[in-house]
Amino acid sequence: MPTAKPDHVGPAINRQDSIGVEETASSHPSRKTLAATDLSSGLVLAAVALALLLLALTLSHGYSHDEEQYDAAGALGDEQSGLPGLHLSSDATLS
């Protein structure tokens, strides 16, 4: 038992030391930490760039006749469109 105490104390002191080392590390980040941070920032930037490039593609790429029926069916379902007197729900377009 008497020998157990110092053994127990030893690691406690070491833990304090390790805390000290951690504190030093946080004020001067290691190269590995810096590299990880750079990578994370780079990935975030790359993700934003990808999202913007996809948006540019979506808005600017040419139009195909394949798209017609999807928009038309969605708009007919919505039924908000129409000039006064020309509304879709008029007899004009009911079969």
Next chain:
Amino acid sequence: MSSQVYRDFIYLQTPLYPELLAGVFRLLTNGSGYFLIARLLNWACTIATCALLWGIGWRITGRHVVGFGTSLLFAGSSLVIPGIASTRNDMAPCAVALTAVTLVLWAIQRGGRTRGIMALAGFCLALAVGLKVIYVFVPLGVMAYVLIADHGRQFRRRLVEIALPLAIGGTAGGLILLSYGIGAWDAFLYENYTYHREMPFVWHQHIGFSYFFEARYLVQFLINQVLKDTTLTILMLMAVAVVAMCTAKVRLRVWRRLRDSDAPLVLSLAGLALVFAFLPRPPYIQYFQPFGLFLALSVPFLFNALAPLGQVGSALFVGAMLTGCLPGSLLLLTNGFRALDTTNWIVTTVQRASQDIRQRIEARGVSGPVLTLSPIFALEAGLPIYRELSAGPFFFRTADRLPAATVESLKGVSPATLDALLQRQPPAAVLVGNEPDIIEQPLIDYAQSQGFEESTVTGFAQLRLFIRPKRERPDTN
């Protein structure tokens, strides 16, 4: 929806996508701007798919770089790009199907209580099929996998905790789809099944594309459009990985890692997607998009499994990512620079043309629907169209093959029945030019026979707008 697909107007696909669009239109538009909103919805679905791929890649390998690379392999794939730059029903089912697969992977790996997650996954799978019927291979593959694969559970437990909730969720979603047939079963069946079984072949034979069904054409199509950039790179990576695995004698370890990460599910879905892409019909690139999705999804699983190869595996994947992503990334970058000039955006150009059409019709002081096989322009302008032509050219061009009574019951119109429709309700204008004359000639003939005056449309040189002349009011004195 205040009007219901199949019952009130013709639509040649599964019912959920127009329902989704109608809901979004109702929230975000006020009678125009549909094209922009539909494209933005497509973009949102693309981003959601990329985010899910990133998340799965990160969860499987513990590396964000692999997650991002997986997203890039998907977004830059020549199988996927045509779907991103469109308002077609490509990206929405893709996002929903991937959500379902993510839920399944989560539930299987999670252990414990999985019934709720699997029921939700089943519901999402039904929605994916409802958005695009080709995704029917996903529930089939998932159900087979959860029944066959061990997952550390006995068969009875797998049945009760995984397969049954999946089936219940799927049935609930399926009932929503079937509800669209109420009051219009014949149209529901014809427009979802019979039309697609017959008419694409009829049309392609009619325009002389009989070689669509020859092996030589299929091989050409595969080489020119499918086996390109990302797809080719991933397939080559798989081949090299198999060789490396056998050479380094780590086959058993690799197989164990594959099995533990549910890679067989993802790889079998990729295989099924390829089989379904080859179902007998004229091949188009959009049918191969699900293959592109599950091929990209298989990359992090392969990366994880090849860990026993050490640095060789990592080097293999870095090389594959760079070569696979490069062509698509360059295309996106080129397009990105071009998109800096907002006046050239297609959504802006279509909007400008639509306003031009509206102003020209208003200036003439005539009223009535716009007779056209390109309804986007009229709808963008807030002008009414004929519901019978809401499917654009796709029903109209082969409708003469059907009896007139069938055409009417499907809420459609054929070249033969067009005159009767126009006599009942004359158009204010006729808009043509986006389709070949072989399809649009009846519309042009009508406009010319009625003395409509022809003009051009801003930004679209090929479009021809015919406007009805304003008749003098008869003298009633």
